[in-house]
Amino acid sequence: MTNHYETVIIFSPLLSDDDVKREVSKYTKMVTDGGATILEERHWGLRQLSYLIEGKSNGIYYIMEFAGPGTLHQKLEVEFKRDESIMRWLTVALDKHAIEYNDKRRKGLVGKKKEPAEEKKPIVETPVITAPTPQA
Amino acid sequence: MVKRPKKFCRFKKYHIRYIDYKETEFLLNFINEQGKILPRRLSGNSLKYQRKVGQAIKRARHLALLPYVTDLLK
Numbered sequence: 001m002t003n004h005y006e007t008v009i010i011f012s013p014l015l016s017d018d019d020v021k022r023e024v025s026k027y028t029k030m031v032t033d034g035g036a037t038i039l040e041e042r043h044w045g046l047r048q049l050s051y052l053i054e055g056k057s058n059g060i061y062y063i064m065e066f067a068g069p070g071t072l073h074q075k076l077e078v079e080f081k082r083d084e085s086i087m088r089w090l091t092v093a094l095d096k097h098a099i100e101y102n103d104k105r106r107k108g109l110v111g112k113k114k115e116p117a118e119e120k121k122p123i124v125e126t127p128v129i130t131a132p133t134p135q136a
Numbered sequence: 137m138v139k140r141p142k143k144f145c146r147f148k149k150y151h152i153r154y155i156d157y158k159e160t161e162f163l164l165n166f167i168n169e170q171g172k173i174l175p176r177r178l179s180g181n182s183l184k185y186q187r188k189v190g191q192a193i194k195r196a197r198h199l200a201l202l203p204y205v206t207d208l209l210k
Contacts, residue, residue, distance in 0.1 A: 008158075008199055049200035059200065063158070090199055097153035 002036070002067045004094040006102075007076070010059040010087045013046060020060055023085060028064070030076060036068020040106060053087045065094070065102060143180030147188075155188050157195035160202055167193060171206045 009027070011020055024041075031038060044061035053059065066072075073091045080089045094102065146152070157163070166174050166181075166189050173193055176186045196202040 010199065050197075050203040050206075051200055053200055061199075088199060090195060092157075092195065095154075098156075101154040101156065 003070050004039075004065065004067045004099050005073060005091055006063065006065045006094055006098075007073075007089065007091045009062045009064075009080070009089045010049075010053070011062065012054075012085045012087055013056055013058040013060060015060060015085055019085070020062070023083070024062055027076065027079070030079065031064070031066050031068065031072065034068060034072040034075065036066045036072055038064060038066045040065040040102070056087070059087055145180055145182040145185055147185040148182055152185075155185070155192040157192040157199075158201065160196055163189070163193050163196055163202060167202070169206075169208055171197075171203045 011023060015023070024043075028038060028041070040063075042063040044063065046058050047061050049057055049059050076091065077089075080086050092098075147155075155162075166179055168174055173190055176183070179186070179189075181189060193202060197204050
């Protein structure tokens with residue numbers, strides 16, 4: 001029985017692109033070595049934080065979804081705590097609705113599609129032309 | 137006295153089963169301009185989905201996608 005998890009990591013903005021790649025590959029390797037399969041990776045890149053974390057106003061966001069054994073996240077968590085370049089992280093177990101939602105999102109069925117919001121027919125006031133009644 | 141339209145739970149009505157904590161634009165519907173979670177009395181959510189909204193907002197706050205406290209958010 002494998003479970004689905006989603007991990008969001010916020011790296012320090014001081015890391016260079018190569019540093020981030022190295023860090024990310026370290027964790028993806030840990031995940032795959034731990035017997036899980038990575039379903040999706042997303043790099044949000046540098047983003048403004050809503051409040052200061054460790055005195056910094058930006059952070060590099062990285063999101064990973066994986067399916068694997070339920071003991072893996074504990075090992076990951078130890079590594080996250082030790083890692084000084086990680087400012088914050090969150091691992092969430094996904095329920096069936098979340099898995100369905102993520103599947104749909106990958107296929108591009110969620111969001112961004114502007115619903116055609118019932119195309120309102122422009123109300124054009126047709127000028128009422130009353131033909132002059134021919135007067136005898 | 138003006139009769140207001142009846143409130144409804146949008147999650148039930150539109151069959152939204154999962155609330156993504158990364159979608160801050162959507163979550164903004166459920167917080168006031170100080171960043172506080174709106175009560176069910178105002179949002180009209182059912183209890184089940186109000187709990188999920190709360191959970192999603194708290195996750196978003198942890199990841200600094202939403203603020204814990206602020207002024208003039210909107």
